[in-house]
Amino acid sequence: MEKIMILNGSPRAVRSNSRRYAEIFSKKSKCKTEYFNILKTNHHNLCSKMAEFRDVLLVFPLYADGIPVTLLDFLKTLELNPPKSKPVVSVLINCGFLEHGQNDTAVCMIKLFCKKNGYRFGSVLKIGSGEAILDSPFKILVKGKIKKLASSICNSRYRALHTTMPIPAKVFVKAAEKYWVNYGAKNGVTKEEMRTMKIEE
Amino acid sequence: MKLILSDRPLKFKPENDSFLFIDLSALNIANCVGCFGCWTKTPGKCVIRDDAVKVYPAIAKSDTLLYISRIKYGGYDTVMKKMLERAIPVQQAFIRLVDGETHHVQRDVKPKNATIIAYGDISDEEKGLFEKLVARNALNMNFEKYNIIYSVESLLEDAVNKEVEKWKK
Incomplete structure (x- = not known):
């Protein structure tokens, strides 16, 4: 049975949504998976370990419209230290915006890395509303798409997938406000305080 | 305020106080840890108290902006990207619609006329991707107008001087 290497490129790896997505992937995958935080x-170590795998899945959030520095720096090291055999590289990316298409530039960056360095690009799953979707009734949509992603990688039938909350943008804006107000309340911070226009004052 | 943010030292020096030059490579700036503290614990302030806290207020106050960055995989290389990731205290957690698309609400961030000097050995494919990236940045970083200039590393100083000369006119 082929193995899939899962690399979490989130800066908050241990507490990240990317870790939660990776856990779902491992549960849904019929191929064996091994998980690593970058x-x-x-x-x-990760560069040399990579030679043991036919596939690699990069799991990461969109940061400032691109790939997070945590992952960027790893790719730069990988470019200089390629594994003996190069795996197929797939992507599971999430952003906090409703539109999964906002992940496109980051996905293209990974494709460019692959092209420049001789890796085949495999499957991609782009998730919108990724900060909150796992704690919403729409979690089932994400699980379904991750199952399809896992199957596509395991069977080497690579494909492009996406999902998000199936709600209008205006409803998403309201839902996001509720989500963040609750988040702030856990820290004793009010909505008005979170809405401050001041920066470092 | 006019701001020049560079990922490397330059011979160029501002002639007066009309603009601020920041060499990011000379600063101590840690990676963003994605804690959302700047949105939900100390709104508008990063919980990591390193040199980045001097930079993002300057980004917010600037109306004319020049970013100078090496390009990697069609995006900003580490030094600039790290700072851009640390600049999220200038935004709120809350979401607004811009042309029907969801984006974060900005705090007190001036609309900007931005120029990006992208340097390095940049392929046409990388240029195309970088242009898509900056178009996305424009929506999330309050660029009213922007212009991208490509330069090879050996001619970077000339490219910067040429751009700053335009500011004087």
Whole structure:
């Protein structure tokens, strides 16, 4: 049975939504998976370990319209230290915006890396509303798409997938406000405080 | 305010106080840890108190902006990208609609006329991707207008000087 290497490129790896997505992937995958957080200290280990896998799944959030520095720095190390055999690279990306298409530039960056460095690009799952969707009734949509992603990678029938909350943008704006107000309340911060226009004052 | 944010030292020096030059490579800036503290614990302030906290207020106050960055995989290379990720205290957690698309609400961030000087060995494909990226940035970073200039590394100083000369006119 082929193995899939899952690399979490989220800066908050241990507490990240990416970790939760990776856990769902592992449960849904019929191929064996091994999970690793990308840390500043383990780049070289991950690069050499990669040779043991036919497929790699990069799981990460959209950061400032692109790939997070955590992942960017790892890819730069990987470019200089390629594994003996190069796996197929797939992507599971999430952004906090409703539109899964806002992930497109980051996905293109991974495709560009693959092209420049001789890796085949495999499947992609782009998730919109990814900050909150796992704690909403729409979690089932994400689980379904992750199952399809896992199947596509396991069977080497690579494909492009996407999902988000199936709600109008205006409803999403209201739902996001509720989500963040509750988040702030846990820290004792009010909506009015969160709405401050001041920066470092 | 006019701001020049560079990912490397430059010979160029501002002639007066009319603009601020920041060499990011000389600063101590840690990676964003994605804690959302700047939205939900200390709104408008990053919980990591390193040099980034001096930079993002300057970004917010600037109306004319020049970013100078090496390009990697069609995006900003590490030094600039790290700072852009640390600049999210200038936004709120809350979402607004811009032309029907969801984006974060900005705090007190001036609309900007931005120029990006992208340098390095940049392929046409990378240029195309970088242009898509900056178009996205424009929506999320309050760029009213923007212009991208490509330069090879050896001619970077000239490209910067040429752009700053335009500011004087």
